[in-house]
Amino acid sequence: MDLQTFRTDLDAWVEEHRAQLTPAPGGEGSLADQLAHLSVVKRLAYDAGFGRWGWPERVGGLGGSPLYRALLGERLTAEGIVQPGGWSMTEVLAPTMIDFAPPELAAAVVPLLLRGEEHWCQGFSEPGTGSNLAELSCRAVRTDDGWRVNGQKVWTSHAHLSDRCVLLTRTGTRESRHRGITALFVDMDTPGITVRPLETMHGVDEFCEVFFDDVLVPADRLLGDVDGGWAVAMDLLPYERSTALWHRGAYVRRRFEELLDTADPGALDPADVGNVALQLFALRAVSRRTQHRLADGDRLGPETSVDKILLGTAEQAVFDLVATGLSDEVVAGTDSTSARWRSDFLYSRAATIYGGTSEIQRNVLARRVLGLGEEP
Ligand SMILES: Cc1cc2nc3c(=O)[nH]c(=O)nc-3n(C[C@H](O)[C@H](O)[C@H](O)COP(=O)(O)OP(=O)(O)OC[C@H]3O[C@@H](n4cnc5c(N)ncnc54)[C@H](O)[C@@H]3O)c2cc1C
Known part of the structure; x- marks a missing residue:
């Protein structure tokens, strides 16, 4: 299937299954509910084939470019149908299992993860x-x-x-x-x-x-x-900075658009808005290149630290703007919309920590990409 057909079929499938593809539980609440919802979405996507494209046939996939995975996750996370954190676990852990597990083990367990029957x-x-x-x-x-x-x-x-x-x-x-x-x-x-x-x-x-x-x-x-x-860790960490980040970037971009739709225009400084838009654009451009490198069969390495730094910086910039433009909701609102904004604002503080802090990513770039010396 070519990518355009995949995209068109995916659109039709999402519309057809709106009753089950509801927004993921969000805000302050139990992770158990989020993961239970994630399992439902993954099973539906797997059984329809969308969740299998881009994964090797030997682990239950239908083969083809990893770009299918980028498109599926982008669609589901941008619309809030899955939380990017839960969805990303598959992108972080499955590729390394495929690379390093004994083949019979990978064949037995990776489909369980892809279909949402297990969480890892x-x-x-x-x-x-x-x-x-x-x-x-x-x-x-x-x-x-x-x-x-x-x-x-x-x-x-x-x-x-x-x-x-x-x-x-x-x-x-x-x-x-x-x-x-x-x-x-x-x-x-x-x-x-x-x-x-x-x-x-x-x-x-x-x-x-x-x-x-x-x-x-x-x-x-x-x-x-x-x-x-x-070697397993060094294989896994770049995956944590590739397709998973593309999905998270899609979610953050959607939240930025929702902010612009919701906030009183007078509450936002146009220069700040422009600056955040630029950061999101830079993240998308760099992350897009990484998706295409993955699709071309390139082995990802320390250069993906650039993607992680851009994600952390852009995500925090978006939610700093939220705190300015929607401060009543973020600080004091009691309804579920406010809770989601507040939750996303607080979680954005972790974006420069998880998957390796921004300081460590800069060290990686300095030492392993620019060759500025070994770790002492
Ligand atoms: C939301 C979230 C989810 C996570 N999920 C997982 C998970 O599923 N599995 C898992 O294994 N881990 C997970 N982590 C842990 C994460 O990988 C670590 O928090 C991260 O690697 C930083 O390690 P640390 O917390 O021990 O901080 P430290 O390493 O103690 O760092 C403290 C501070 O010192 C700075 N620092 C440390 N060393 C240097 C240096 N050499 N040069 C410059 N600055 C330095 C750091 O940048 C940071 O600012 C998660 C973290 C978060 C926030």
Whole structure:
């Protein structure tokens, strides 16, 4: 199917299924409702074929360019039918599973994620290890038939509602840094895993602390090589800055348009509006190029840090403008529309943190793209 036909068919399908493709629950509320709604949308999209285009046939896809995924997610997130955060998990985790999981494992589990039958989480950050990921200490020790894991993760988005986790563990010495890390694919109902949700300042139980006490992981859940987990992380992080960001950018752009439609024109400084529009345009242009590079089969790398910096900056600029132009709603409104604006404003503060902070992205660009020296 060519992209234009895909787009036309998608439009018709969305209109036909309006009764189920309702706006995702938003504002301050339970993440469980959002993810339940996400499952419904993913199942519908998968069964209609739209959720399978752009994914390899060996994991339940229909093949073709990843641009199909960009178009589907853009449509659903821009209209608020799915929350970009929940939708993005698939774009962040599935490509790396396809690249690094044993083929039979990927074939068994990726379709469950694509069809919304499962939710997955990403267990990278630890209490003492966020930006300095290579120093993580959650330990995996070999057993006769797999691994025994002990340690803690934190800020693990959706862990309390997830069925599986892509987990980074320490298998070498801590001094071996990125050379002693191993990635595992872990069932979240394995005995020894304790999950404690953490509430964000926008009132959603978005992420969790996750404790591992003598958790046994079978040998066939290894992703990539033993002590080769850094390659898995370096594969995954650029995906976090590609199609997932395209979808989030679409959502933020739609909110900007809604702001312009809603706010009293006198409440907004035209120069500020123009500045934000420019930032959104720059984000779209750069992210569009990344989507096309992905479609051309390019391997994404540290240059995608540019996309992440632009997203964080543009998202915060949009919601700073919201705080100026709609301040009554953002600060004091009690209806669901106000709650959504307030929630989006507060969540935008995280845009320069998750997926690697803006400072770290600038370090990545300086060291790995511009070659300005190794990390000390
Ligand atoms: C909404 C949200 C969802 C998240 N979801 C997940 C998830 O699902 N899975 C997961 O594993 N993690 C997740 N995270 C965690 C996220 O990846 C980390 O918060 C992030 O990498 C920063 O790490 P940290 O919080 O430990 O901050 P720190 O690393 O302690 O950084 C603190 C500050 O110091 C700065 N800093 C640190 N080192 C340097 C340096 N070398 N040079 C310049 N400045 C520096 C940082 O930029 C930051 O401003 C999430 C975070 C948020 C906010």
